[in-house]
Amino acid sequence: MEVLLDHLDPVLLDDVYSSASQLIEAICANRTQLCTLAADPGLWQRHGLWRQSISIFFMTWLSSSLFYLVFGTVCYYRNFDQSLKKQPKFRPNQIRSEIADSLWALLVLNALTVPIFVAQVRGLAKIYTFGSYSAWYEVARYPLFVLFSDTCMYWLHRVFHHPVLFRIAHHKHHRFVIPTPFSAYAFDPIEAWIMSLPIYAYSFIWPMSDVGQLLVFFITNIRTFLLREWFVPSNRQSRARSHSHPCSVDDNRDQFHTVHHKSIQPNFGQFSALWDRLGGTYADPEVFSEPVRNKRERVKPLEH
Structure with missing residues (x-):
């Protein structure tokens, strides 16, 4: 799985998560606690736990x-x-x-x-x-x-x-x-x-x-x-x-x-x-x- 992530991160996933982070930040104008957490840039870092989990789930689910x-x-x-x-x-x-x-x-x-x-x-x-x-x-x-x-x-x-x-x-x-x-x-x-x-x-x-x-x-x-x-x-x-x-x-x-x-x-x-x-x-x-x-x-x- 690490092999797939290493190939997909620079080609596709970096841009996807960057856009997702910006979209969440724009939507969450009222800054609720959940929105603040979701807009945290650290959540979307390439080697972050949540990003890896989300990427792996969608890769395996969609491909299978x-x-x-x-x-x-x-x-x-x-x-x-x-x-x-x-x-x-x-x-x-x-x-x-x-x-x-x-x-x-x-x-x-x-x-x-x-x-x-x-x-x-x-x-x-x-x-x-x-x-x-x-x-x-x-x-x-x-x-x-x-x-x-x-x-x-x-x-x-x-x-x-x-x-x-x-x-x-x-x-x-x-x-x-x-x-x-x-x-x-x-x-x-x-x-x-x-x-x-x-x-x-x-x-x-x-x-x-x-x-x-x-x-x-x-x-x-x-x-x-x-x-x-x-x-x-x-x-x-x-x-x-x-x-x-x-x-x-x-x-x-x-x-x-x-x-x-x-x-x-x-x-x-x-x-x-x-x-x-x-x-x-x-x-x-x-x-x-x-x-x-x-x-x-x-x-x-x-x-x-």
Whole structure:
């Protein structure tokens, strides 16, 4: 985040905050206590706490909302099987609900994440300038991050499936049995924030470069909140079609999470099925999705 602020401050934000300060000073002619505080030039200094907090919130909120709307729309029209909308479990006005829930979650989620980003920018995390560590560590930190994130996300996900927490928060996401790309952020906002903590916790435990932190932030958001929500039907024709454009990912991985939406007990993993296999919660997508009629065809009738 510090990298982004360092680039945006001289190019854009210095002028924005200077104009904002002048505007507030002109509006607050009566000099109430609140206006006096808001017009304080120290509040708008480049490295001031309030300015950094406001800048980070608007950067993350606007960019994540724009990314969600654009990327979600592209993938909805290019990847989602429209025939699934005729299924009984596809809710009335579902897409509108998915978008409304996701945008609300993004607003609250980004507001709650501001203190974490501010702590990183102000040197409280173990973030270093890219290139300060050896090349092997620069490469090795990514699989280490995946292992750390996958472990945390698996157990957090399982915790939110406890009957109490599921009823309070997580059931909101499972309303969409046949999710579209627009359901990517359709979580309870507090739950979404808690589930995102492993992304940032890593940099407070082990050293990570500024570039690396940005990289894992974007990759994890794409993988966790968008790619896993693409509902890919099980027939071969649709699978073949899904691999013909850039919105597609590994089909087995898509169905891995689809199984979780159809039956909420198995397949809690984020990046892999490692912890599901170790924790006894793994369900093979191919076996799970296999039509019952095919199973019946394999059962030989008893000979009389």
